[in-house]
Every structure is written in C-alpha cells, then in structure tokens.
Amino acid sequence: MSRTVSLPPNEKQKPSRTPQVFLNARLIDPESGRDEPGGLFVQDGLIADIGPHLRRNAPEGAAVIDCQGHVLCPGLIDAQVFTGEPGQEHRETLKTASRAAAAGGVTTMVVMPDTSPVIDQVALVDFIQRRARDNAIVHVHTMAAMTRGLGGEEMTEIGLLKRAGAIAFTNGKSSIANTRVMRNVLNYAKDFDALIVHHCEDPYLSATASMNSGEVATRLGLAGVPTVAETIVVERDVRLVEKTGSRYHASTITCGQSLEVIRAAKARGLKVSCGVSINHLTLNENDVTGYRTFFKVRPPLRHEDDRRAMVEGIASGDIDIIVSSHDPQDADVKRRPFQEAADGAAGLETLLPVALRLFHSGDVGLVQLLKAMTVNPAKLLGLHSGRLKKGAIADIILVDLNEPWVVNKDLLRSRSKNSPFDEARLQGRVLRTLVAGETVYQYAGNAASLSAV
Amino acid sequence: MTKIAPAQLTRFPHRHLLSCEGLTAPDIGFLLDLADKAADRNRKVDKKRNILAGRTVINLFFEASTRTQASFELAGKRLGADVMNMLVASSSVQKGETLIDTAVTLNAMRPDIIVVRHHAAGAVELLSQKVDCSVVNAGDGAHQHPTQALLDALTIRRAKGRLAGLTVAICGDILHSRVARSNIALLNAMSARVRVIAPSTLLPSNPDRLGAEVYTDMWKGLADADVVMMLRLQHERMDGAYVPSSREYFHFFGLDHEKLARAKPDALIMHPGPMNRGVEIASTVADHSRSVIRDQVEMGVAVRMAVLEALSPNLPQA
Numbered sequence: 009m010s011r012t013v014s015l016p017p018n019e020k021q022k023p024s025r026t027p028q029v030f031l032n033a034r035l036i037d038p039e040s041g042r043d044e045p046g047g048l049f050v051q052d053g054l055i056a057d058i059g060p061h062l063r064r065n066a067p068e069g070a071a072v073i074d075c076q077g078h079v080l081c082p083g084l085i086d087a088q089v090f091t092g093e094p095g096q097e098h099r100e101t102l103k104t105a106s107r108a109a110a111a112g113g114v115t116t117m118v119v120m121p122d123t124s125p126v127i128d129q130v131a132l133v134d135f136i137q138r139r140a141r142d143n144a145i146v147h148v149h150t151m152a153a154m155t156r157g158l159g160g161e162e163m164t165e166i167g168l169l170k171r172a173g174a175i176a177f178t179n180g181k182s183s184i185a186n187t188r189v190m191r192n193v194l195n196y197a198k199d200f201d202a203l204i205v206h207h208c209e210d211p212y213l214s215a216t217a218s219m220n221s222g223e224v225a226t227r228l229g230l231a232g233v234p235t236v237a238e239t240i241v242v243e244r245d246v247r248l249v250e251k252t253g254s255r256y257h258a259s260t261i262t263c264g265q266s267l268e269v270i271r272a273a274k275a276r277g278l279k280v281s282c283g284v285s286i287n288h289l290t291l292n293e294n295d296v297t298g299y300r301t302f303f304k305v306r307p308p309l310r311h312e313d314d315r316r317a318m319v320e321g322i323a324s325g326d327i328d329i330i331v332s333s334h335d336p337q338d339a340d341v342k343r344r345p346f347q348e349a350a351d352g353a354a355g356l357e358t359l360l361p362v363a364l365r366l367f368h369s370g371d372v373g374l375v376q377l378l379k380a381m382t383v384n385p386a387k388l389l390g391l392h393s394g395r396l397k398k399g400a401i402a403d404i405i406l407v408d409l410n411e412p413w414v415v416n417k418d419l420l421r422s423r424s425k426n427s428p429f430d431e432a433r434l435q436g437r438v439l440r441t442l443v444a445g446e447t448v449y450q451y452a453g454n455a456a457s458l459s460a461v
Numbered sequence: 462m463t464k465i466a467p468a469q470l471t472r473f474p475h476r477h478l479l480s481c482e483g484l485t486a487p488d489i490g491f492l493l494d495l496a497d498k499a500a501d502r503n504r505k506v507d508k509k510r511n512i513l514a515g516r517t518v519i520n521l522f523f524e525a526s527t528r529t530q531a532s533f534e535l536a537g538k539r540l541g542a543d544v545m546n547m548l549v550a551s552s553s554v555q556k557g558e559t560l561i562d563t564a565v566t567l568n569a570m571r572p573d574i575i576v577v578r579h580h581a582a583g584a585v586e587l588l589s590q591k592v593d594c595s596v597v598n599a600g601d602g603a604h605q606h607p608t609q610a611l612l613d614a615l616t617i618r619r620a621k622g623r624l625a626g627l628t629v630a631i632c633g634d635i636l637h638s639r640v641a642r643s644n645i646a647l648l649n650a651m652s653a654r655v656r657v658i659a660p661s662t663l664l665p666s667n668p669d670r671l672g673a674e675v676y677t678d679m680w681k682g683l684a685d686a687d688v689v690m691m692l693r694l695q696h697e698r699m700d701g702a703y704v705p706s707s708r709e710y711f712h713f714f715g716l717d718h719e720k721l722a723r724a725k726p727d728a729l730i731m732h733p734g735p736m737n738r739g740v741e742i743a744s745t746v747a748d749h750s751r752s753v754i755r756d757q758v759e760m761g762v763a764v765r766m767a768v769l770e771a772l773s774p775n776l777p778q779a
Binding site: 155156161162163164165166167168188189192195196198199252 | 660661662677678700701702703704705706708709712713
C-alpha cells in the first residue's frame, strides 16, 4: 500500500493566481541542508524556482516580496494537535486551531482523535476532512483511533480507516495497558503499512499523579509519576515491534531513559521513531511551583536533567520530531486545585518562537531545529510537503529570528488561552505564512496582530 | 527412463488415524482410492456393505458437531457397524469424570473403533493411549482434523484429476484452524503447493515452517491459484481482538468476485462449512458454478467410510 497521502482538496486554498517572488531571503531547506541567500518563485501554489540566482529581476506580473534577509523555510508540520471538534467546540474548532497554526507558521496540522465522539469510524474521518476543507486555512490530516472509543480493548478498522485518509493511528492521550491488545494492533497494522503512534505512560503508575515524581512534587504535596512509567511502556512497545515488524512512533518522550531505549532500537534496525513536545524541551518541573495549572501537562514536565537530554536528542537527531501537543483547555477546567485541573497546554501559535530559544542559546543548530518540524514529520507521515525545493507545494514561512516580543495570551488566536508561555519573553516570530501559495497569515507590525488574511 | 510408481499399499499401516502429519503419499493414496469406490457406491440405491458387521463404533464428541457426527454415523452404518453417538453434554464427563476415566469406561464396553472430537489439542491422542480399540480423530482443538483434509483432497482429485503441482490457497483464521493444519500436511505430502492467506493477527508463528507460503494480501495470494479454500471466521474473532469487524474482514479477506478473478479461471471454490455468508465468502461466490462445497460434504461420508474400512483389518480378528 502506498505510504504517501494526497491532500484533501481545500477550496479556500486555491492557488494564488498572481505569481509571487520572494527576494533577498535567507533560504533554508532542512532536507538538503540548504542555508544560503537567495530567492524563491511561487506559481500556481507550487515552488516554481528557488536559489541564489533569484536575486533581482522578477518575472513580469509577479508580486515581489522583499524578505529583508529574513529566513524563508518550509512551513511547519505539527504532528500532534488536539482540538475540540467535534464535541467540545468551545475549547477549539478546526477553524480556530488553523488560525493559531497559521500565526505560528504551522502549515500542516495533524489532529488527534480525542474528541467526542472519538474519531474511530470511517464516517468520522470523512467528517474531519470535510470540516477542515471547508473551514481550516492550513492543511489538516487526521490521526484515527486504533481502539474503539480509545478504550484500549477493541481494534478499529485500520484498513478501511487508512483508505479513508487516516494518516496514522493512535490511542490519543490514553496509553494501552493490555499487552495482548497492543501486540494485536501492531501486528494487524503492519499488514496495511499503517503507522502506530503511542502515548507511553503506564496507567497504573500514573493514575492519580498530576506531575513528575521528585523533590518538587514532594514539597508541593502532589502525587507524582516517575519517568520509569514512560520508559517501561516504550521498552515494551519496542520489544513488540521487534516481534511484529511494524512501524512505530513514541509520540512524546520526556526523559533520557526513554531516549536510550529508542536509540538502541534504531541501532537494531527497528522501524521506530519518537517525538518530543515543545513543552518538554523548554520547561521543567520547577515551573509547576506555585501550582500554576498552565504547566500541568501529560506526560508531566520533568527534571531539568531530562529536559537537557531532550534538547541533546534534538541536536543529535535521535529524537525525530518536535510537536506542539497543542491542547486547548478552557478557563473553568484549569482554574482548579492543581490535582483536579485538566492537563494540557496551548502551543500552536508559540511553537516556533519558543523552539527558537534552543537556537538562540546555541543548543541546537537552526537547520537541525527546523528539520525536526518540517521534513522529519513529513517523512514520518508520508507527506510531500516540508521541503523547500522546486516543484514542492508552496507551504512556506518567512521568519524573523530576532524580533523580541512578549506573549500576551489574550491575543493568541486559539479559542483557549491556556498557554504556559503567557508573559514569556520570546525572540523571533513568524512574519508570513503561505499555504499552497496563498498567504494565510501576515504579521502586521508591532501593533496587535491582525487576524489572518 | 521409466518412472517407478510409489509402492501401492494393500493394507493401511496404522492402528489409529490421529493426524495428517506422519501420513505418507502411499497412505493417503490408499485411503483416497478406497473413498473413491465408496463415493461411487453411495450414489447407488443399495449403499450398504457388511464389512463392519458385528463391529461397534462409538462417536465420542466432546464438542458438538451435527455434520461431522452425522457423517461418521452414516459411514459406520453403511458398512454394517453398530454405531452409538455420545455427546459430552449428556455424559458423565459433565459430572466431573476425567477424560481418561471416560476412555477407560468406554473401553470396558469393548468398542472396535472410537471416533473422538475434543476441544483440547492432543486430547484424542491421550485417549488413544488408554484404549484397546482403534481411534479416529474427528478434530482435537486447533491441532488436526484428518478426515476433513482427506475429503478436501478427494474433492480436489476428483475435480482436477490430481493433487501434485496444484496451487491451493487456504484463506482465513489459520491460527485457530485444525482444518488448515491437516490440509497443509496432507497437500504437502501429495506434492501440492500450499499458500495461506490471512491478516497477521490470524496467522500462527512460523507458518512457512509447516510448508506454506504466507500472504497477508489476498489479491496477491490468490494469483493463479487452482483451488481457493475458505475457512470460517468465528464470531468471537470478529469483535476487535483479532480482526476489527466483519465488514473490514470481508473487504480485505473475504472471497468476492473481484478477488476470485485473480485465481485461475477454472479454480475450485471450497469451504469446510458451516459458511458465514458475507463474512469470509460472498453469497454469490458460495453458489458459484465452480463451488464444490456440496461435493465436499458428499465426499465426507465416503472418506469416513474408507477410514473405518481401512482400520478394520487391523482390529483384533479373533
């Protein structure tokens, strides 16, 4: 079965009729390693030409955009986005999530099946695709549930769901405890070359916990979940993958121990990969001090040593992708005592600016950082985008690496404002976002940003 | 260079029929030839011979099965034997009697042949060690069902004229199937090429080691097959543990006209029964002109007559 997925047609993203030329840019294509000054020519929604030779003269009739030396790179592909559509639209819809995405330079978002109802039926995959086609301003792909209702017991129709357009299969935020079920799902999915994405957290060890187990939890009087709850599941899954030969991705690892397991598995030639959320790259358990519920996420923020291990994992390439784990939660469920508050952090719009902290600190090279959010997720999911090259779809972002700004959560486009980066000082922002050649976001300057074009 | 034909047997060299593993091509040929004659006789008015007159045959079924039991009963009666059916639900095993005690008790009644079906693999062999008579395995768990494989082989041989060199695709729940295991063993012994087609969750470990090419893609697996043998998918398997739904199963592993077209234009369609129409086989395919499903049932009686007849010379004569 083919691994590549064709994009659902999006009427809102009709390719711009006017060709556009971007001049005076710093072109970065993480796939080829290109990082050089030059220009880029967009026509009919595709990158018609790219390179240092595009310097001065624009073809007649083309709109010219002077990039002023800023970075022009592929739009980001975010492989883990939660929304409230269907069932909890007050938290977030595909439309509002896509606006946040566009403002954050995310041109493709992969939505999770943790909705109400759960996306575990062909008809519901179809629903998401049609809603996205009609309302979202960025590309949307669906990850379907691998067990019915995300209950972790009965397999879903993986074959038919894949044919209907599901890009991968997951059990959402819920980890599969029953080893036999996990083995059967991996075994079955392999026949259809379906990618299994798993949230690794032993439910028995993490049931009542609300943060990382350790000194901070002890001082705060909160039940903690140890990192071993994650590593055990990663190890178990890797051993099952060894037996079944399936394709497997650990959705968000958070500690060095888990990374060791993945690294060893890759060395044995297994088709495994892993991702990390932006929260676990830039925040740690100390941020929970004060019982601030915007920092309550699942898996929980870990010790600083583990955060550093995650950063090194991105720098070395052992961790394949970075996701936002965007999980919009309304004020009511967050404004509660810590152990009763809902977990989840909004993060689509701040994904790239926050990730740039790792570049500015010198921990991760810029191309390597962008790679984990563009071509790596593209390859994992079988997408043609994530590349800045001739013939590729014009999903492009223009990024100012240095502009300083302070996050104001009320100005974020997500319907929910649970951002752990509220009031954070960031350096770098997206100036412009194109999806299939169409500008879906443009930064209006230092004044409060206008909504998407 | 003249070809030397395999030695023709004049006598079946085994006391029991427990498994297809261990049967040689001459063993199988001997039984099929006997069965051929029985099949022809069964189409006449007078089907009876008295070769087993005075003999006692007990059908001991720990697992209910109307068709196999009826088939064995008719077989015994047409050979003139006194046939007695025992179904576990009505027996002392429900009262907690062990399998061995049941066997020893029955043995004390001096039967000549016991036909046994049990839900546990190996149970029939265990029983055969405790009795003086001959034992026929009518199915032991997921292990073997030798008379089914024999009747399948007879059906194929009568339709195609041979077994050697034919490509036989067995499709369905291979993991739990004694029919598949017996067929793989028998067809390999007769030099046919066997393929198994199933989702990975319904395949046992190392099926290739049993002597079958493994396919998880039915379109590929059926390419140029001479015989398509469909297995029944039990309802318990369809609820999401092994296979997500009967709808998905039928889409990817059910025998419909589109997939059937991949096999040879004269390919036989077989099923041991009972069929789940619309799950493993489309209704119209089951009733297709190339379906030999009804012939299988007819051959079943003939094959069981042949087995009983073949075992009888080895029974105590005095």
